[in-house]
């Protein structure tokens with residue numbers, strides 16, 4: 001193997017040499033392109049200047065300037081491509097590849113060696129020294145065991161013989177490890193990667209993608225891909241790799257802007273933000289559900305998933321039942337039926353008023369316009385007609401206001417500065433008479449006065465969706481209509497009303513759809529209601545869906561089998577081409593932590609541990625009086641072992657309490673839902689903010705029956721599943737019922753330090 005390693009190192013050196021040469025030529029080309037862009041830009045500005053003197057506004061139509069504008073755009077695009085190329089080469093320079101496959105095609109005598117890395121690299125644009133991990137042939141590296149193998153290409157399925165598979169770790173141009181393996185992806189490499197400490201950013205898994213993860217990454221045939229994976233099974237990792245794959249596979253027809261990922265919280269968004277750039281790709285759009293809804297409910301405070309979770313224990317049975325109804329698929333169907341059958345006389349319009357209360361268009365006037373439209377006209381076309389009619393009326397109003405006597409008087413009172421500000425770039429000699437100039441100024445003032453009305457019309461606010469929904473509730477769910485109207489009065493809306501209200505608005509006004517999005521990814525989908533899923537499918541009608549979930553980690557909903565979930569999704573979203581993939585091996589935690597978590601679950605769950613060894617979870621038995629003291633000692637020990645330590649609580653209040661108890665003695669950070677990154681050291685956070693994240697060491701305080709009764713199993717399980725290397729549960733008094741079922745050999749019991757000291 002030593003001589004083999006030497007040979008491989010020589011090849012690495014050779015490839016790095018070629019990459020460096022290429023970096024140099026690309027840098028030169030980039031410099032040239034930059035100079036070209038700046039000279040064209042200079043030229044453009046000069047022409048623009050000359051023209052400003054001559055023809056003012058018509059300048060934009062000047063053909064020469066347009067041509068130069070196009071040239072700038074072309075150069076900018078050229079620069080962008082060169083920069084992207086450069087960043088790919090820079091990534092390859094230190095670690096050009098991680099895999100090698102030797103294949104023997106039929107009829108050939110000698111096998112061919114192909115090397116696989118994060119991007120492809122060819123010598124003289126022909127001889128591939130590195131193959132992109134997303135190339136069709138590279139799938140053999142992830143899927144194949146030695147012998148006959150198949151791989152998919154645009155021309156169909158190809159067959160070849162895999163005679164060798166080799167994995168490398170190359171750091172700073174030097175081969176650190178090298179293994180030959182017969183398995184899909186050998187354990188040794190994975191062991192090494194998983195043994196590392198947690199980091200501020202998630203890493204890509206390109207060198208160690210597992211077979212079933214590869215199925216998720218490379219699926220291009222289905223419109224709905226439902227990934228049900230146990231905690232730590234690599235769902236998030238796999239979809240980020242999938243995004244990189246889709247971008248490559250589409251031959252650049254798909255852009256990162258056409259992909260949206262719904263992430264569980266802002267911390268998660270930050271945590272995953274480096275994965276795609278590390279693969280040489282731009283990040284997709286990321287949004288949390290709260291951000292998405294807030295943008296659509298301007299002026300209202302939208303309840304977040306977390307606020308909903310915090311509020312749940314305070315709700316009555318009746319309120320919980322109402323919420324469940326509103327979040328169901330049936331409720332959305334009722335909205336649909338209501339919108340379809342709605343009688344013109346029952347439509348609710350709103351007065352369009354200025355901030356001082358002056359009504360510009362009354363609801364009655366709007367209703368009259370509506371009444372005159374042909375009955376057969378589609379509802380959404382009617383809204384467009386009303387909008388256009390009102391905008392026309394507003395334009396007329398602006399003109400008459402501009403000519404009014406009152407306006408004349410107002411203009412006379414303007415200071416020189418205000419006057420010039422209104423006239424803007426126009427020059428006095430632009431106008432043929434003073435009257436024309438004054439009218440122009442009057443128009444500007446009137447436009448500013450009515451700007452809010454214009455915006456309101458543009459956004460369809462003349463339709464009172466809240467009153468309409470209220471009407472719907474009165475007919476369908478009378479018990480809840482008062483709460484809804486009270487919320488709106490106080491400028492807030494609960495999460496369970498968001499999807500139905502938006503759906504109603506879109507159905508009646510024909511708006512709200514974003515057809516440019518091609519792929520929608522939803523992480524932690526078990527926390528989304530079916531009503532929300534239906535709305536998202538409606539809002540992104542052209543998007544293929546990839547949904548990731550783990551019903552065992554459901555913080556908000558009961559457990560559900562993947563198959564029954566797929567069936568419900570199928571019925572509600574009506575997507576034909578669906579596939580479900582299950583991931584059952586957990587990679588995040590050590591075998592000891594995973595086995596402990598597994599035994600918490602009824603039927604012991606499907607979770608399988610990956611053979612990475614560590615210490616058993618510790619149950620720290622203490623007393624109420626000693627609990628804090630013992631926590632401090634545990635914390636100190638965990639911190640001394642390096643890495644990230646998280647104290648994860650059930651809710652915000654517990655997190656705050658803990659923070660105040662510890663802040664004097666430790667450098668601790670309390671996180672809330674506005675935080676975007678996890679600082680190093682000790683952090684305290686409620687479980688819903690820890691979703692999707694991981695920590696070297698997790699400590700759970702106050703593990704009592706009172707705090708963790710049976711129905712909090714999903715929450716408790718999710719807390720434990722955030723731990724990579726160490727898990728400590730502090731139990732003052734007796735352990736809760738759910739821990740009693742765990743076989744004692746799966747954990748270590750430790751007793752209070754006080755007690756130890758006494759004995």
Ligand SMILES: Nc1ncnc2c1ncn2[C@@H]1O[C@H](COP(=O)(O)OP(=O)(O)OP(=O)(O)O)[C@@H](O)[C@H]1O
Pocket residue numbers: 190193194203205208209210213229230231232233234235236237238550587588691692693694721
């Ligand atoms: N094939 C792999 N190679 C290396 N590391 C992996 C692989 N698959 C998963 N991991 C690691 O396992 C950990 C968990 O992965 P990830 O967060 O993607 O799982 P998840 O299923 O989304 O978890 P959860 O639902 O519990 O938040 C991460 O540290 C990830 O890097």
